[in-house]
Amino acid sequence: MRSTLNSQPPTLDTKAWRILHDAREERWADHFDGRWFVQTREARFPEALLALAEGVAESVYWRPRDKAAATAPVRITGAEVDGPFTVLENGARFRIDFGAGYSCGLFTDQRLNRRWVREVAKPGDRVLNTFAYTGGFSVMAALVGAETTTADLSPHYLDWTWENFSLNGLDRSGHHGAKGDVFGWLRTFARQGRTFHGVVLDPPTFSRSGKDTFRTDRDYASLAALAMAVLEPGGWLLCCANTHRLGADSFQREVFAGIRERKRGVVSCEAPPMPPEFGGDGYLKTLRIVVE
Numbered sequence: 105m106r107s108t109l110n111s112q113p114p115t116l117d118t119k120a121w122r123i124l125h126d127a128r129e130e131r132w133a134d135h136f137d138g139r140w141f142v143q144t145r146e147a148r149f150p151e152a153l154l155a156l157a158e159g160v161a162e163s164v165y166w167r168p169r170d171k172a173a174a175t176a177p178v179r180i181t182g183a184e185v186d187g188p189f190t191v192l193e194n195g196a197r198f199r200i201d202f203g204a205g206y207s208c209g210l211f212t213d214q215r216l217n218r219r220w221v222r223e224v225a226k227p228g229d230r231v232l233n234t235f236a237y238t239g240g241f242s243v244m245a246a247l248v249g250a251e252t253t254t255a256d257l258s259p260h261y262l263d264w265t266w267e268n269f270s271l272n273g274l275d276r277s278g279h280h281g282a283k284g285d286v287f288g289w290l291r292t293f294a295r296q297g298r299t300f301h302g303v304v305l306d307p308p309t310f311s312r313s314g315k316d317t318f319r320t321d322r323d324y325a326s327l328a329a330l331a332m333a334v335l336e337p338g339g340w341l342l343c344c345a346n347t348h349r350l351g352a353d354s355f356q357r358e359v360f361a362g363i364r365e366r367k368r369g370v371v372s373c374e375a376p377p378m379p380p381e382f383g384g385d386g387y388l389k390t391l392r393i394v395v396e
C-alpha cells in the first residue's frame with residue numbers, strides 16, 4: 105500500500121537552515137548548501153561538531169561570537185570557500201559571504217517569515233521592508249510581483265540587496281531603495297502620503313535614530329504607530345523582535361498599543377514560533393497581523 109505521506113513528489117526549494125542550535129552551550133551552526141558557518145561563545149572550536157559534520161558538510165568554518173564582528177571565520181575542515189557564493193532558500197537565491205563580518209548575508213531564523221511574505225504579498229502590492237539588511241523580505245515580495253521599498257542605514261547592504269535581486273532575475277526598476285534612518289523614512293512617507301499594502305518591521309535590539317536611541321524592548325509601540333501611518337486599510341504588518349528581554353505577551357501588547365494609537369483595529373494576528381530547528385528557543389518573536 106502506498107503511504108499518503110509520500111504520495112506527493114517533494115518540492116525542494118531550500119538549502120539553507122540552522123543545523124545546530126544549542127542555546128545552553130552557546131553554539132550555533134548554519135548550513136548553507138553543504139557549507140557550515142559555526143559560531144560559539146567560547147573561543148574554542150567544539151571538536152564534537154566534527155562528528156556531526158562528517159559526510160554532511162563539505163566545509164566547516166568557525167567564528168567565536170564575542171570576537172570583533174569583523175573577524176573572518178577560520179576554516180576548520182573541508183574545501184576552502186574562496187569567496188561569496190549563492191544559496192537557495194524558499195525558492196530564491198541569496199548571496200552568502202562568510203567573510204562579511206557581522207553576519208554572512210542571511211539570517212536563517214527568518215526563513216519561515218520570508219516564506220510567509222511570499223504567500224501574503226500579491227502582484228502589484230507595495231511592500232515596505234524596513235531594517236532590511238540584505239533585502240531577503242524584499243526579494244520574496246518582488247518575486248511575486250510586488251513593488252518593493254527597501255530601507256536600511258547601510259549603503260553596503262542596499263547594494264547587497266540589489267545583488268540578490270539580480271541573482272533572482274529581478275529588474276531593479278520599479279523597486280526603491282531608501283538609504284538612511286527607518287524612523288525618518290516612515291515620517292517622510294507619512295508626510296508624503298506614500299502608503300504600502302504590507303510593512304516588515306524587523307529592527308535590531310538597539311539602534312540610533314538621529315539624537316534618539318531605539319530599544320526593541322522599550323520602544324516598539326512607537327515604531328508600530330509610525331508604520332500604521334503608512335499602511336493601507338486592510339494591509340499586513342510583519343513585526344519581529346529579536347530579544348530575550350521582551351516576553352511574547354508584552355511584545356503583542358506593545359504592537360497593539362501602537363496600532364490603537366492610530367485608531368486602527370486588528371483583523372487577525374498570528375504569533376508563529378521560530379523555525380523548528382531552533383529547538384523551541386523563543387528569542388525571535390513574530391506577529392503576522394492584518395489591520396482594518
Ligand SMILES: C[S@@+](CC[C@H](N)C(=O)[O-])C[C@H]1O[C@@H](n2cnc3c(N)ncnc32)[C@H](O)[C@@H]1O
Pocket residue numbers: 210211214234235236237238239240241255256257258261284285286287306307308311312313
Ligand atoms: C538585524 S538586521 C535586520 C535583518 C533583516 N530584517 C533580515 O531579516 O535579513 C538589522 C539591520 O537594520 C539596519 N539598521 C539599524 N538601525 C537602523 C536605522 N535606524 N535605520 C535603518 N536601518 C537600520 C542595520 O544596518 C541592519 O542591516
